[in-house]
Amino acid sequence: MLRKRLLGAVVVRQGWAVQSFGYRRWLPLGKPQCLVENLDRWGADGIVVLSTDRGDHGPDLELIERLGALGLSTPLTYGGGLSTEEHARAAVRAGAERLVLDAVLSHNPVAVGAMASAVGVQALVAALPMVQSATGEVLHLQHRTGAQSELATSIRKLIAAEQVSEVLVIDAAGEGEGQGFNPALLEAVEAQTSLPLLAFGGLARAEQIRPLLSRPQLAGVMVGNALNYCEHAIGHLKAGLTDQPLRPHRQSSSV
Amino acid sequence: MSTAPVQFCKRCLYTTNHPLGLVLDAEGICSGCRVHEEKDRLDWTERWQQLEQLVKPYRSRDSRNYDCIVPVSGAGDSFFIVHLVKERLGLKPLLVTYNRYYNTPLGIRNLAQLRRRFDCDILIQSVNPLSVKKIIRTTLRELGSFHWPVLAGQSVLPVQTAVSHQVPLIIWGAHQGVEQVGMFSHLHKVEMTRRYRKDHDLMGYEADDLLSVFDSLTEADIWQYRYPDEAALEQVGVRGIYLGNFVRWDPWAQHQQMVKQAGFASARMNRTFDIFDHVDDWHYMDMHDWIKNQKHGYGRVVDQACREIRHGRISREDAAAQAKFYQALLPKHQTLLLEWLGLEESGFNFLIRQFVCHASEIKVAPNTIEAALPRHLFASEPGITLDTNTADRPVTIGKGYPDWFIPSIT
């Protein structure tokens, strides 16, 4: 039976791995490769590296190669600056297993189909930062511009046509605060697609993660800042979630 | 790593070039200063209760084991940490200390005073000096640092001891990332991680990285510095906490308290106004600090000055003047270090030259340059300097120290 995943997020900004707070504030943590190698050793179900400041400069291939050279035995997903078929090819060639697409969904959704042909739909994850307005409406946040709007038709079509294999729903307001993930955001996306979903933003404790994992459509959760405050953070979270269909945590020992 | 121009904090002396990473907010105040503000906002009584609750399950049920491991040295926060652990928390600590080799007689004396005054058991580890010097020659050449073995040893010995003695709790003083650059809030209650050690303490190089990257070392030279494996750590439940998350951390005030109450001895040192940190090390405030200045553009006195600015004991202008004066002072114990390492001066200078970066000039108005000690920081003058030792040689623990060396302590 397919397990749900507990993924470790590494947010990268100006070459630094950072703690991210609502896409607005950042505090440095250290070298991305140190965090990634650590998540690998801890036994995270996957490592997701998000380069937040690529703009129009394409993916950070040098970073992906550097991480690939670490000899990780955990699947590596990369997001940031991916907007063309060539970007996608290059990122996979450089060592990324899967790719997270964000800005391109809004700016050039047509490119997603080409990327899917190039690297396979199962390599693509669509990231949707979402916020809930004061009136309760769930809106899509384009974090480059700050614009909040209903999910664009082009994006809805893309998801309906299953040109990506998973949707990463991001609680943009809660991100970094460790106060939990707003389930209304998942409800809104579940209404649009039957693709498997991932949730990221505000998750710090097992009891915040548990209700999300019990949603049938949820394939996994991503934790960011909270993984940096203590040793064996992945193990502690999994120890609090043994009733959930996660891959069991094992004390790593030499092969 | 950033390509943006270097900026100074408006309140302290740090810049955005800080090796631990530092950010400025919209008002130009740095993350370190902002987290420091928490020290005056948080309810420390309540946080002490949290600490009591945290350590409760670690109290050993019988008298046959220790409650915790406390890493110590003959300087720094060791006295205050042991005071809190033993006298306020009522725990039974096993003290551990890593022998850094170039110990000052004062440091040896302080360590003995610490052990006797607080009536604690202590484990002292000396890694064989040949390996240590081999490692240093490599890290000096490749990383521009001779401090790697001390950093590696100090940070791994408590963890190895926790595993070997099956004592899971390790108690540290303050977290450098929190105190200097506000990497974490006190509210995060950040704990010790292997990742932070490798990333920041060891400049990205663990023992096995030195082995695999540099040809000059063998397994025999570095295995002592290796972190215990995940299985061992998880089986024992090793956990390192920082008292600075639960106590309003103020090193200057704490050291003064320990001089008075516990016989901690202080001394004047090179390149700083501070008389408490690093009294146990011949080179930390001398050759090491001078090299650090070349590499990072600032010396330890800036860390100490920022600390005192934030605690409201010195103005930014005075601090800048102090920092400018002290950073310009040259090291005095170069020969001592080079003889010990077996290096020629010209060779050493060549090695260091490749690590020089442009120092960030602290802007100081000309008429405020002040060469004297900031007198208002002191209740009384410390009686001695680090050089008060006619043998003028480091003392290796185990060789003993000259018994005619008895500093006068009130």
Place this chain on the structure above:
Amino acid sequence: MSSGRLTVGIVDYGVGNHTSVLRCVRQLGFRARISPQPDQLDQADVLLLPGVGAFPTAMERLHATGLVGYLQRAAQLGRPLIGICLGMQLLAESSTELGFTPGLGLIPGAVEAIGEPRWHIGWNSLEVADGQPLLHASDGEVMYFNHSYAFRGPEAFVAARSRVREGSEPLVAAIQRGSVWGLQFHPEKSQVPGLRLLEHLIRAEGER
């Protein structure tokens, strides 16, 4: 660990990134090299065929580098060959991914779309078939899968399966015929369980 170090030859046919497989195999204590050259691959005790992307492109590249014949001869000679992920699928007789393409034909069977669900992505447990002593220790271990096409073939060559949901039709997770093995999952991305399985398989086949 045995003192004589086995050499693993990672077949380079111009598709995909082999760094992680190379590092993984070296970390396991084996010598490893990536090469498209038959004379260098001849020196390997065990051949490893990685693969990522689409079946037709991969077969085209194998033909272009002249490695189809080399791999077929290697199998005939009883040399150990392990195909990983797309590399496993290439061992089959054919695939219908993006049109019909013949494979290496080393293990009878065909590669077809999984269908429902469209993809098998994530961590899933292995159900090792009976009579598979080399994989026996990995029965029930959880491995990382990432594929949308799967092998279908005679029972005799199916070494392990994995099922997406309780009670759903199992997918083939591993195949074997003589010294030729195929692993649909990524052992090099499956942490300790995957590394253990790979190490065991390489050693057992390499030392025969």
